[in-house]
Amino acid sequence: MDTHYDVLIIGSGAGGGTLARCLAEAGRKVLLLERGGWLPREPQNWDSAEVFQANRYVSPDIWKDKNGNSFQPGSHYFVGGATKMYGAAHFRFRERDFEEVTHIDGISPAWPLRYSDFEPYYAKAELMYHVHGLRGEDPTEPPASSPYPHPPVAHEPRMQQLVDDFRSQGLHPFHMPVGVNLVEDNLPFSACVKCNRCDGFPCLIHAKGDAEVMGVRPALSATTSLTLLTHAHVQRLITDSSGHTVTQVEVEHAGELLSFSADLVVVSCGAANSARLLLMSANDRHPRGLANSSDQVGRNYMYHNCKVVVAVAHEPNHTVFQKTPAINDWYFGDQDFDYPMGHVQMTGKTNGAMIKGYKPKLTAVAPAWAMDKIASHALDFWLQTEDLPLSENRVSVDSSGQITLSYTPTNDQASEQLTHRLEAVLDKAYAGTHIAEREIYYGSAMNIAAVGHQSGTCRFGDNPSTSVLDVNCKAHDLDNLYVVDTSFMPSISAVNPSLTAIANAIRVSEHLIERLS
Ligand SMILES: Cc1cc2nc3c(=O)[nH]c(=O)nc-3n(C[C@H](O)[C@H](O)[C@H](O)COP(=O)(O)OP(=O)(O)OC[C@H]3O[C@@H](n4cnc5c(N)ncnc54)[C@H](O)[C@@H]3O)c2cc1C
Numbered sequence: 121m122d123t124h125y126d127v128l129i130i131g132s133g134a135g136g137g138t139l140a141r142c143l144a145e146a147g148r149k150v151l152l153l154e155r156g157g158w159l160p161r162e163p164q165n166w167d168s169a170e171v172f173q174a175n176r177y178v179s180p181d182i183w184k185d186k187n188g189n190s191f192q193p194g195s196h197y198f199v200g201g202a203t204k205m206y207g208a209a210h211f212r213f214r215e216r217d218f219e220e221v222t223h224i225d226g227i228s229p230a231w232p233l234r235y236s237d238f239e240p241y242y243a244k245a246e247l248m249y250h251v252h253g254l255r256g257e258d259p260t261e262p263p264a265s266s267p268y269p270h271p272p273v274a275h276e277p278r279m280q281q282l283v284d285d286f287r288s289q290g291l292h293p294f295h296m297p298v299g300v301n302l303v304e305d306n307l308p309f310s311a312c313v314k315c316n317r318c319d320g321f322p323c324l325i326h327a328k329g330d331a332e333v334m335g336v337r338p339a340l341s342a343t344t345s346l347t348l349l350t351h352a353h354v355q356r357l358i359t360d361s362s363g364h365t366v367t368q369v370e371v372e373h374a375g376e377l378l379s380f381s382a383d384l385v386v387v388s389c390g391a392a393n394s395a396r397l398l399l400m401s402a403n404d405r406h407p408r409g410l411a412n413s414s415d416q417v418g419r420n421y422m423y424h425n426c427k428v429v430v431a432v433a434h435e436p437n438h439t440v441f442q443k444t445p446a447i448n449d450w451y452f453g454d455q456d457f458d459y460p461m462g463h464v465q466m467t468g469k470t471n472g473a474m475i476k477g478y479k480p481k482l483t484a485v486a487p488a489w490a491m492d493k494i495a496s497h498a499l500d501f502w503l504q505t506e507d508l509p510l511s512e513n514r515v516s517v518d519s520s521g522q523i524t525l526s527y528t529p530t531n532d533q534a535s536e537q538l539t540h541r542l543e544a545v546l547d548k549a550y551a552g553t554h555i556a557e558r559e560i561y562y563g564s565a566m567n568i569a570a571v572g573h574q575s576g577t578c579r580f581g582d583n584p585s586t587s588v589l590d591v592n593c594k595a596h597d598l599d600n601l602y603v604v605d606t607s608f609m610p611s612i613s614a615v616n617p618s619l620t621a622i623a624n625a626i627r628v629s630e631h632l633i634e635r636l637s
Pocket residue numbers: 130131132133134135136153154155156194196197198199200201202203204205206207208209210211319320352353354355388389390391393394397561571572573574604605606607616617618619621
């Protein structure tokens with residue numbers, strides 16, 4: 121195996137997997153190092169008890185919180201990264217999300233680039249990840265240069281009823297953009313079978329637009345430019361004596377320590393692990409960690425202020441693919457609350473085993489059939505409020521490399537306001553409905569362990585004293601080091617982060633290709 125490449129990418133998720141495809145298709149010699157393996161294709165992919173109760177695809181990592189308490193983060197280390205498990209909701213950030221926005225708890229900072237700078241890359245990202253949607257329904261939607269590449273996924277009857285009920289109250293529900301390889305008007309020839317396992321499960325039949333299926337695999341099969349090494353856990357980046365250039369990447373692989381080099385090195389390990397790798401690579405020239413003269417590496421961690429609201433209604437909900445409606449009517453506030461509240465979308469349809477996974481203690485004695493009965497009447501909503509990038513919300517590491525994630529929530533009041541509004545609308549539509557809140561994603565709580573939307577630990581900016589990366593996502597402090605996962609985001613908005621990470625990776629790929637030529 122060669123040891124020197126044009127570009128070496130560490131991590132194969134939304135950022136790294138997409139970048140690898142772009143660079144390999146442009147003929148660059150790329151090495152992609154991924155600490156995980158291929159996610160096994162096995163019947164358990166779609167087994168709720170295995171996925172939600174046994175946490176079959178969750179890494180064994182143990183991190184600490186700011187009080188020193190240990191917890192197991194919901195991390196997924198596979199080719200494709202966290203996108204193997206994601207719900208494939210593919211949103212563009214709103215135009216105002218790129219500007220300074222005042223929230224109830226403070227300021228969400230402006231980006232060094234505007235929405236118009238990202239727009240062409242959002243269009244390419246939507247094409248690459250098979251995004252289905254319909255423009256013109258969502259009042260907060262930013263302008264787009266092209267329609268969605270694929271038609272919206274149709275609402276099933278219960279979801280259409282919900283949409284009609286919302287519309288009758290003056291709201292503007294819209295078809296949620298989702299990345300699935302679906303041909304709804306010709307299902308016998310569609311890769312996606314429109315099942316109820318899209319959100320939180322891997323797709324057994326590889327029909328979901330994840331970074332393995334849309335990034336890594338196409339690049340491996342169409343070119344010889346990409347070399348992928350799985351189970352390759354990068355330990356440390358070594359610089360030359362000036363500290364300006366990464367000269368070696370040290371990797372643990374099959375019990376051995378290997379070393380690779382490249383003209384350009386790209387870190388894309390996910391926001392927490394990218395910060396960890398940079399901090400663990402401290403040396404004489406970079407005593408606080410690589411690229412960390414600003415002391416910003418690891419800081420400004422965000423992951424959304426999220427909540428799941430389950431409305432158990434009298435009428436049954438037979439929906440299979442539930443992730444079709446979403447609402448942004450309260451995104452930037454309303455006449456009674458002049459601050460952003462956030463975004464509402466449906467989660468994948470829950471079942472009894474999933475509810476037992478979220479609430480193991482509470483449901484310990486409840487038989488699965490009883491939980492299934494509740495789930496069959498449930499409407500499951502995902503509420504997402506922007507959290508602010510606080511300097512003290514940060515990733516740090518000890519000498520053994522163990523991560524401490526210090527986090528204090530922000531915008532709780534905005535999240536509560538959003539919940540009240542949804543509950544009021546549901547109360548009006550379904551009088552007598554019992555609304556119950558539950559907390560989802562991993563374990564029993566949408567707490568610090570729910571790291572799915574982690575971002576912001578290496579933010580980009582014009583000022584090297586307040587940011588880690590420049591506008592091309594190159595470290596201010598080094599000549600050949602880049603970061604392209606969700607770490608680069610100065611703020612997280614209230615919509616899902618992947619499409620922006622993917623669009624950014626495509627944008628950075630153009631810069632890297634130009635630089636190499
Ligand atoms: C259950 C779930 C549902 C979600 N749903 C959505 C959704 O519907 N829409 C949306 O936009 N987002 C969703 N997300 C979030 C989305 O998956 C992430 O935002 C996205 O994957 C982040 O991309 P990334 O490149 O930053 O990191 P990742 O995708 O996590 O990739 C990082 C990769 O780096 C590897 N790695 C880490 N450290 C090392 C190392 N030292 N050496 C080598 N490799 C390393 C990891 O194994 C991993 O493969 C969801 C996430 C989860 C968990």
